[in-house]
Amino acid sequence: MIRTAIPLAACAALALAACAEDPSTVAGTDETDLDNVDTESEREAAAAALEAGDFANLELGAKIVGPQGPEVKTTLSNDAGIFADITSYVACPAEMSTCDPATAPRGTVYTYVHIVYPGEDNDPTTGAGDGADSSDVERATLFRMNRPATGFTGTAGYAKAEALAAIGEKADIVITCDDGALAWTISAGDGGNQWEASEPLTFYWQSTVPPAGPASAYAIDADGIRATGDGPYPGDGQGSANACLG
Structure with a gap:
């Protein structure tokens, strides 16, 4: 895995x-x-898992500047309330000092980055604002897309240092495909440290298709409850490949 x-x-x-x-x-x-x-379940998960890169090793260039600026800050929520802040952006390769899909060279690979704070991050200037709404989140176990990863190149990962800091020595993050979408499963076993309130984890994936704008394409499972929200999502990408679909 x-x-x-x-x-x-x-x-x-x-x-x-x-x-x-x-x-x-x-x-x-x-x-x-x-x-x-x-x-057997571990063997099946290992066979299905994608290789995970470390966000710390990425060399990224300029970010796309959209109507909300270079970052999209919002929440993952449901009818019961807000369960996480999420800050997202899309960056071009390191050699690009500006990132404008309208002028980017053909074949440009875009890196979609999502920084997720279960229970919000208690910072009134980000996400939903006004502090934490669900700061008692004790165990978040999944971050995922709920739409296909259009243009997915097969490269995805997370910030491993953040995972170690948040979860501890039993940190176990497995990236899998699910009907063309990507899912990061976070497990720390029973007891001890968990991915919990105000502990940021950064996830990323790469696509050959630039974002068309924020869409309700992302979700978190926290304390057994699923919450969803917006983030940058690729355009239709007609004819583009998706490594999750072969």
């Missing part, structure tokens, strides 16, 4: 002997227990 686990980073900072004693490290290897597939 696509995993993130703090013991791997810890081994770089601690003596080898100390790492070998870590209960989450498999004896005689440098793998953590998260790297081992023991059940």
Whole structure:
């Protein structure tokens, strides 16, 4: 599966002997227990998972400036209330100092970036404003698209350092396709740290199709409840490929 686990980073900072004693490290290897597939469901998930990149390794250029500016700030909500803030933007490759789809070269790859704060981020200047509406979110388990990832190139990922900071050593994020859409499943096991209120996670994916504008295309599962909201979404992309659909 696509995993993130703090013991791997810890081994770089601690003596080898100390790492070998870590209960989450498999004896005689440098793998953590998260790297081992023991059940049929885990094997199926591993087979379906996409390779996850690290947002920290991306080199991005200018952002598209739309009617709302270079970023779209909104919420993920349902009839029960607001369950997350989401700040999104779309960037061109690093060598491009301006990002205008009308003048961008043919074949330009656009990076869609989504920064999600379960329970909102308690910052009255962002998202829904006026502080947190659902700051008691204790466990968010999924961020996903609810429409096909038009033009998806096969490249997607998340900010691994943020995942480690938010979730801890059992951080486990798996990216899969679902009817042409992308889903990031976040699991920290039972108990301990979870992805919870005011802990931002950054997700990204790349497309050959630029956004047509914000659309209700994104969702979060928090405390067993699904909430949806807007974010930049590609245009129709007629004839464009979607790596989720082969």
